[in-house]
Amino acid sequence: MNPSIVETVNVAREVAWLPWAVQYFFLIGLSYGAFLLSLPGIVGRRRGWAGISRLALLGALVCGLAAPVALLADLHQPGRFYHFYQFFTPSSWMSWGSFFIPVYLGGLVLYAWLAFRPLLAQQATDGSLSPRLARLARTLAYGGLESRGALLAAAAVALVGAALVALYTGMEVMVVRARPLWDTPLLPVQFALTALAGGVGLTLLLKRFSGQPDAAQGSIPLFRALAATQALALLVGAVWLLLGLTGLSPRHAQALAEVAPSAAWRLTAVWAAGSTALTLWLALRRPGSGLLIGLLAMHSAWMMRWTIFIGGQEIPKTGAGFYQYQLPLGYDGLLGIVGTGGLWVALFIALTTLLPVARLNREAA
Amino acid sequence: MTQTQICPPEAVEESPASASRRNFLRGLPVITAGAVGAPLPALAGQPGSRWGMLVDVRKCIGCQACTIACINENEVPEGSYRTIVSTYSVKQPEAAGQPAGTYVLPRLCNHCDNPPCIPVCPVGATFKREDGLVLVDGDRCVGCAYCVQACPYDARYINHDTGKADKCTFCGHRLEAGLLPACVETCVGGARIFGDLNDPKGELSRRIAAAGDSLKVLKPELGTKPRVFYIGLDPRFAGKVAGQGALWNPQLHGGRS
Ligand code: SF4
Ligand code: SF4
Numbered sequence: 074m075n076p077s078i079v080e081t082v083n084v085a086r087e088v089a090w091l092p093w094a095v096q097y098f099f100l101i102g103l104s105y106g107a108f109l110l111s112l113p114g115i116v117g118r119r120r121g122w123a124g125i126s127r128l129a130l131l132g133a134l135v136c137g138l139a140a141p142v143a144l145l146a147d148l149h150q151p152g153r154f155y156h157f158y159q160f161f162t163p164s165s166w167m168s169w170g171s172f173f174i175p176v177y178l179g180g181l182v183l184y185a186w187l188a189f190r191p192l193l194a195q196q197a198t199d200g201s202l203s204p205r206l207a208r209l210a211r212t213l214a215y216g217g218l219e220s221r222g223a224l225l226a227a228a229a230v231a232l233v234g235a236a237l238v239a240l241y242t243g244m245e246v247m248v249v250r251a252r253p254l255w256d257t258p259l260l261p262v263q264f265a266l267t268a269l270a271g272g273v274g275l276t277l278l279l280k281r282f283s284g285q286p287d288a289a290q291g292s293i294p295l296f297r298a299l300a301a302t303q304a305l306a307l308l309v310g311a312v313w314l315l316l317g318l319t320g321l322s323p324r325h326a327q328a329l330a331e332v333a334p335s336a337a338w339r340l341t342a343v344w345a346a347g348s349t350a351l352t353l354w355l356a357l358r359r360p361g362s363g364l365l366i367g368l369l370a371m372h373s374a375w376m377m378r379w380t381i382f383i384g385g386q387e388i389p390k391t392g393a394g395f396y397q398y399q400l401p402l403g404y405d406g407l408l409g410i411v412g413t414g415g416l417w418v419a420l421f422i423a424l425t426t427l428l429p430v431a432r433l434n435r436e437a438a
Numbered sequence: 439m440t441q442t443q444i445c446p447p448e449a450v451e452e453s454p455a456s457a458s459r460r461n462f463l464r465g466l467p468v469i470t471a472g473a474v475g476a477p478l479p480a481l482a483g484q485p486g487s488r489w490g491m492l493v494d495v496r497k498c499i500g501c502q503a504c505t506i507a508c509i510n511e512n513e514v515p516e517g518s519y520r521t522i523v524s525t526y527s528v529k530q531p532e533a534a535g536q537p538a539g540t541y542v543l544p545r546l547c548n549h550c551d552n553p554p555c556i557p558v559c560p561v562g563a564t565f566k567r568e569d570g571l572v573l574v575d576g577d578r579c580v581g582c583a584y585c586v587q588a589c590p591y592d593a594r595y596i597n598h599d600t601g602k603a604d605k606c607t608f609c610g611h612r613l614e615a616g617l618l619p620a621c622v623e624t625c626v627g628g629a630r631i632f633g634d635l636n637d638p639k640g641e642l643s644r645r646i647a648a649a650g651d652s653l654k655v656l657k658p659e660l661g662t663k664p665r666v667f668y669i670g671l672d673p674r675f676a677g678k679v680a681g682q683g684a685l686w687n688p689q690l691h692g693g694r695s
Contacts (some may be wrong), residue, residue, distance in 0.1 A: 078674065078681030081540075082502075082525035084518075085684065086592050089583035149581025149601035156561040156580050164557035167584050171560065250660065251554060251590035331678075390592040391545065391656070392524065394683015 080393040088386040088398050091405050093147035096413040097140050098242060098378045099271070101174075102264065103371070104136035105235040106272020108181060110298070115188050116228050124291060127188070127433040128279040129272065134185045135420045136275070137178050143413045144174075146404075166245040173241050177234025184227035191217050192428055202427070210427050239265050246381070253327040254385045259313050266309060267374040270302035270352075274370030277363035283434035289362050291434075296360040299370055303353035306373075310346060331388050335395065341380050348373055481616050481633070488570040488665075489608055490635040491622070492645055492653075493544050495670035497629035500525050500542035504621035504630065511609060511620035518595045520606040521546035521621050526681065543675050544629065546621070547572060547593040547606035548656065548664030555585040555594060564603065570635070570665055571610050574603050590660055608632075635665065645669075 107129040113119040114126025145151045157171035194217020196202060197210035243261020250256045273295055280292050316322040317329030332338035352369040360366055387396045400406045500523050508514060508521045526541045549572045556564050556572070563578035564585050574585075579602040586594040586603060597604035609619035617623070622632040633642030646653055646667060654671040655664040674680070 077529035078679060079527045080524065080679065080681060080684040081527050082500075082523065083684045084522045084524075084545075084592070086586075086595060087517075089586040089596050147582070149583065149596050150579065153580045156563075156578060160561040160563075160578060162560055162562045165560040165584070167558065167582060168560035245584075248558070249587050251588055255587075386587075389678065389683070390590055391678055392592065392683060393526070393679040393681035396683075 078393060083389075083392045085392070085396045086386075086389070088383060088396075090382055090386065091147055091409065092379075092383070092400065092407075093143045093405075093409050093413075095375070095378045095382050096143040096410060097147060098264070098382070099375050100136045100140035100143060100413065100417070101238060101242060102268030102374060102378075103271045103275050104133045104140060104181070105177070105238055106269040107133035107136065107275055108231060108235050108272070109269065110272055110276055110295075111184075111188075112228065112232070113294075116225065121291070121294060124283070124434040125276060125280065125295060127192075128283060128430060129276040130185050130188060131421075131424060131428070131430070131433055132272070132275045132279055133181060135417055135424060137181050138420050139413060139417045141174060141178070142416055143409075146409060166241050166248060170238070170241040170245060173234060173237035177231060177238045180227055180229075180231030180234045184224065184231045186213075187220060187224040187227055189428060189433075190214050191219050192432055193217060196428060196432060201429075206427065213427070239268065251390055252385050252388070253324065253331050254388060255381065257313065257325050257328050258322075259309055259316075259325070260381070262309055263306070263313075263377065266302055266306045267377045270299060270306065270370045271374030273299045273302060274367040274374070277367030277370070279430060280434065281362050281364045281367065283430045289360065292360070292363045295363065296356045296366070299366060300353055300356040303349050303356065303370075306349050307346070307353065310349070332384075338384070341376075341384065345373065345376060345380070348376075481613060481618060484634065484637070486636050487634040488636045489549070489613065490570065490633065490642060490665040490667065491546075491608070491619075492631040492642055492649075492667045492669065494629045494631065494645075495543060495668055495672075497627040498523065498542045498544055498625075499627045499629075500540060501626050503624045503626050504544060507620040507624035508606070511612070512607070513599075514604075515597055515599050518597065518604070520593075520604070524675075524679075526675070526679065541672060541675060543671075544621075545591065545593070545656075546666060547589075547608075548591055548662065548666040549606075549608060551663035551665060552661055554588045554590060554660075554662060558584045558588040560584060567610075569613075571608050571613075572605075573607055573610065574605070576600065576602050579603055590657055590662060591664075 110129035111126045111133060114122030114124070115130065145154055148154065157168065161172075162168040191214075193210045193214035197207045197214060197217075200207075202210055240261070243264045246255045246264075247258065247260045248256070277292060277295050277299070280295065313325060314329070316325035318326075320326045332342075348369055352366050352373065355361070355366045355369070383398055387398050389396055402408065404412070502523050505519060505522050509519070512520060514520055522545055524543045524545055526543075527538050528541050530536055530539050549566075549570055551566075551570070553564075553566060553572050556566060560582060561578050561580055563575045563580070564572065565575065566572050581596060581601045581603065583596050583603065586596060589605075594603055594605040596602070609617070609621075612619060618632055619630075622630040631642055631645055633640045635642060635646075637643060649667075649669050652669050654668045654676060655666070656668070656671075657664075657677050659677075
């Protein structure tokens with residue numbers, strides 16, 4: 074900071090992408106991360122993955138259904154969302170995103186339905202549901218047939234959609250040259266890596282609460298996957314820092330220069346690196362039941378987005394110093410965060426009432 | 439704190455060229471004063487007009503009359519600004535004989551010729567008109583605030599009264615009536631000169647031509663091609679200012695819940 078200049082009068086711009094945006098990027102990231110984990114067991118039929126993959130698919134579905142609500146809420150004119158489809162604008166990543174989301178979610182819902190159909194049929198007949206719910210499960214199962222070809226096709230659509238969503242969510246933020254912190258080529262990679270880690274974390278939590286005593290034993294592939302994402306995240310973080318410190322990449326150097334003078338930012342960086350390293354170490358050495366590392370991984374994914382979005386908007390583009398953001402308690406702030414959490418829980422309860430996690434977690438369907 | 443204008447060296451130098459330029463300018467009717475005096479149309483927009491502004495920082499006294507005029511003219515909600523005179527207290531070298539001076543910098547949307555706010559808009563609501571004005575189509579805007587993020591000058595904001603992106607329009611509605619933008623008309627120091635960049639004989643073009651190398655824009659390295667030009671722009675203030683931030687920080691988001 075240069076104390077020879079003190080700003081006495083200036084406009085302080087408010088944060089315009091609200092905590093809703095953080096929630097959206099978090100949930101959609103968790104969704105595509107968990108979706109990828111559903112592939113080895115359900116599409117690849119890999120041994121030891123069946124339970125993991127079904128739980129991951131459940132997580133992907135719940136997050137995927139909740140995410141667009143948060144995205145809509147971040148618009149200041151949510152009722153005009155159809156304008157996205159009426160006025161396609163190819164120069165805007167956000168415009169492309171409005172088309173990628175339905176591709177991903179459409180594929181995901183279809184894929185999940187095809188994957189869960191036989192389970193729904195079993196659930197309808199084994200007497201554990203009330204007659205009315207059993208009827209609903211039977212209707213949804215629609216015969217309960219396994220249709221491998223359709224499943225693979227739906228999974229392919231969802232995979233393409235997931236890749237496009239990962240691409241656009243990263244690019245949308247990266248192309249904002251006005252914010253040096255966002256305008257770094259590594260940002261999309263960091264988003265994708267933390268999304269994947271968050272997806273693993275979520276699946277670990279579902280696994281932990283699936284009511285099976287050998288949760289830890291069955292989670293070993295997840296521990297490995299988590300360790301890999303954390304190692305990669307640390308590596309990319311180190312490359313980011315190195316590019317900035319050495320000035321090899323002027324864009325990274327500029328991003329670093331914007332935040333380096335702030336003690337709060339330095340603390341955030343140490344926190345992020347420290348918790349990632351801790352998660353890596355725990356996943357390798359002391360995974361336990363997976364609960365702690367699962368929570369840590371999800372926390373890292375959320376923190377990263379909060380820091381990039383809210384923290385990034387606290388950096389004035391022309392003015393001196395930093396804008397101060399205080400989380401409002403209303404729907405633009407805390408209530409929004411809690412609300413998306415509530416929506417997530419509601420969707421989870423609705424889905425697991427028909428298909429309990431214990432059934433999803435069984436190795437053989 | 440003393441109200442001393444800090445100017446870049448080239449602006450302070452009493453070179454014969456700049457002196458004669460001043461004399462030359464003194465002979466011209468000051469367009470802002472003219473507009474205040476006569477309620478008659480002060481501007482005549484031609485079909486090929488391309489509007490621009492020149493801010494002579496040396497003449498700005500930091501009175502914020504423009505800030506207030508703009509708020510009144512455009513119903514800018516509390517806590518938001520389309521234009522403001524950023525004001526800085528700057529430590530002076532020992533030799534100056536006083537500890538600090540004031541630097542003032544009027545800011546507004548630059549109506550860039552290569553505006554980063556336009557391509558990002560997902561619904562094509564932000565556009566550049568033939569006459570150079572960068573505007574928001576309020577019927578189309580979804581309030582996604584992508585343009586707010588993309589503008590490198592913090593010129594945009596979300597208007598909480600309308601839920602749409604908002605910013606300076608160069609007072610397009612006044613231009614249509616042949617009037618000057620409210621900030622220009624009210625400027626006490628005559629620091630804001632507005633006009634048609636395509637009219638070589640106009641006051642704006644003449645002043646720009648006369649300014650030569652001292653003509654600057656904000657953040658030129660971004661290639662946004664601003665159509666708001668500055669004379670007397672201290673390079674320390676042309677980009678993000680390195681210094682201590684302002685304490686005042688209004689927040690209206692979430693306040694309505
Ligand atoms: S100053 Fe900002 S809002 Fe105005 S045209 Fe340039 S980029 Fe767009
Ligand atoms: S806030 Fe409005 S004008 Fe700005 S990018 Fe979004 S839709 Fe376009």
